[in-house]
Amino acid sequence: MSKQKNNYYVVWHGAKPGIYSSWPECQKQINGYPNAKYKGFKTREAASKAFSDGHENYWGKDIFDSKLSEIERLKFGSPILNSVSVDAAWNTSTLDMEYQGVKTSSKEIIFQKGPMKDGTNNIGEFLAIVHALALLKKQNSDIPIYSDSRNAISWVKNKMHRSKLIPTENNKEIFDMLQRAVIWLKNNSYQNKILKWETQAWGENPADFGRK
Numbered sequence: 236m237s238k239q240k241n242n243y244y245v246v247w248h249g250a251k252p253g254i255y256s257s258w259p260e261c262q263k264q265i266n267g268y269p270n271a272k273y274k275g276f277k278t279r280e281a282a283s284k285a286f287s288d289g290h291e292n293y294w295g296k297d298i299f300d301s302k303l304s305e306i307e308r309l310k311f312g313s314p315i316l317n318s319v320s321v322d323a324a325w326n327t328s329t330l331d332m333e334y335q336g337v338k339t340s341s342k343e344i345i346f347q348k349g350p351m352k353d354g355t356n357n358i359g360e361f362l363a364i365v366h367a368l369a370l371l372k373k374q375n376s377d378i379p380i381y382s383d384s385r386n387a388i389s390w391v392k393n394k395m396h397r398s399k400l401i402p403t404e405n406n407k408e409i410f411d412m413l414q415r416a417v418i419w420l421k422n423n424s425y426q427n428k429i430l431k432w433e434t435q436a437w438g439e440n441p442a443d444f445g446r447k
Contacts, residue, residue: 371427383432
């Protein structure tokens with residue numbers, strides 16, 4: 236069963252804190268803003284309460300939310316908080332794709348790319364993992380990377396994407412990034428583990444864009 240889409244977005248720390256009724260409006264306030272703090276809500280009432288309460292009661296609090304029983308959740312263990320989580324978003328109407336990476340413990344955005352035209356979610360997930368790998372290697376960091384995409388994890392391990400995306404005038408940048416990502420994987424080694432984010436046990440990926 237698909238989740239109800241978030242209709243309101245609270246920005247606690249951003250260019251202009253407030254409540255916004257669309258993701259693009261919210262995104263204008265957080266893109267490029269250091270330590271932005273924001274979250275999506277399904278109702279205006281919930282968003283208003285959250286904005287009034289402050290981010291401390293909401294920011295990062297859903298990492299361990301789960302519909303599983305405690306015994307079932309324990310089978311998955313707990314995520315490693317000293318890590319990077321990545322995720323992608325794909326608009327089924329516009330075909331715009333974007334991705335981001337965050338600190339798992341705080342959801343602080345580390346990098347963000349897009350939106351880019353004529354992409355796919357799998358490509359975004361793949362590029363996000365490679366982006367994180369390259370960044371962490373520059374920082375001499377061996378902390379793990381979480382993704383909730385089995386396809387993207389498989390592509391990275393095989394050092395080759397399997398997308399059937401058709402090139403267009405709009406997605407030249409995406410194909411250039413794909414080529415550079417594959418070249419990087421084939422020419423670099425890394426110690427970082429790439430782990431599956433277990434959404435069923437731990438709640439939404441911390442890098443989720445909050446538009447479901």
